[in-house]
Amino acid sequence: MATKKFMYLNRKAPYGTVYALESLEVVLIAAAFEQDVSLAFIDDGVYQIIAGQNTDGIGMKNFSKTYNALGDYDINKLYVSEQSLSERGLSEADIMPIVYEDEDDDWAEKSSIKIVSNAELTKIMAEQDVCLSF
Amino acid sequence: MLHTVNKSSFERNSLQSCLDIIDEKSVILLLEDGVICAADNTKSSMLAQLAADGKVFALKGDVEARGISAKLAENIQLVDYSGFVDLVVEHGTAVSWL
Numbered sequence: 001m002a003t004k005k006f007m008y009l010n011r012k013a014p015y016g017t018v019y020a021l022e023s024l025e026v027v028l029i030a031a032a033f034e035q036d037v038s039l040a041f042i043d044d045g046v047y048q049i050i051a052g053q054n055t056d057g058i059g060m061k062n063f064s065k066t067y068n069a070l071g072d073y074d075i076n077k078l079y080v081s082e083q084s085l086s087e088r089g090l091s092e093a094d095i096m097p098i099v100y101e102d103e104d105d106d107w108a109e110k111s112s113i114k115i116v117s118n119a120e121l122t123k124i125m126a127e128q129d130v131c132l133s134f
Numbered sequence: 135m136l137h138t139v140n141k142s143s144f145e146r147n148s149l150q151s152c153l154d155i156i157d158e159k160s161v162i163l164l165l166e167d168g169v170i171c172a173a174d175n176t177k178s179s180m181l182a183q184l185a186a187d188g189k190v191f192a193l194k195g196d197v198e199a200r201g202i203s204a205k206l207a208e209n210i211q212l213v214d215y216s217g218f219v220d221l222v223v224e225h226g227t228a229v230s231w232l
Contacts, residue, residue: 012145012167013142013145013167013170013200014199014200015166015167015196015199015200016140016141016142016166016167016168016196017167043144043145044142044144044145044167044170047170047200047201047202050200050201050202051201052201052203052204053198053199053200053201054198054199054201055195055198055199056195056198057194057195057196057198057199057214058195058196058199060199062199064201086176087144087175087176088144088170088173088175088176089173089174089175089176089178089205090175090205094201094205
């Protein structure tokens with residue numbers, strides 16, 4: 001099977017709707033097909049990967065820890081819109097650490113998070129074969 | 135009256151619609167994704183005056199779930215579920231801005 005470039009576009013905050021969790025589940029399923037997968041977090045989607053989420057008070061599963069598993073599935077391109085962060089009073093320091101081990105660099109641990117401008121995101125999106133929106 | 139808003143001001147105009155209508159006796163409770171309206175961000179000015187008047191509440195569990203406890207705008211009052219009930223009892227008719 002030929003490898004295609006898949007981008008998952010995440011635009012919703014977690015918990016209020018089911019989009020964020022559904023996206024993550026589809027990403028993990030798709031990972032099994034060994035495609036070139038990247039994730040983009042724009043608009044309120046940036047809240048999905050904010051550090052320090054605590055769902056004890058709402059009786060829902062805190063699925064933010066699952067993003068840490070993406071590296072094990074060779075998913076290590078998580079693009080975050082700089083503009084969406086700054087509009088919300090957030091910065092890279094507010095994002096949880098999400099890392100992968102680089103097999104081409106003696107398994108060195110590297111960050112999967114890439115803060116990008118909207119112009120960079122435009123370019124990355126244009127390179128995709130498939131964009132799935134959540 | 136008690137007005138509840140459960141959508142982010144970045145995604146829907148629910149908060150603006152609510153603000154356009156409410157009277158001076160009303161209070162606002164932000165819940166679910168509505169708590170994003172309580173964060174200190176480029177849209178905080180929408181609620182600043184009402185918050186300073188002690189009329190803006192946010193549901194604590196939803197704030198904590200979204201990791202924004204340390205990022206709230208000034209004068210936002212956190213309430214738990216029993217506080218939610220108290221607001222309903224105190225302010226009578228509740229209107230949901232979905």
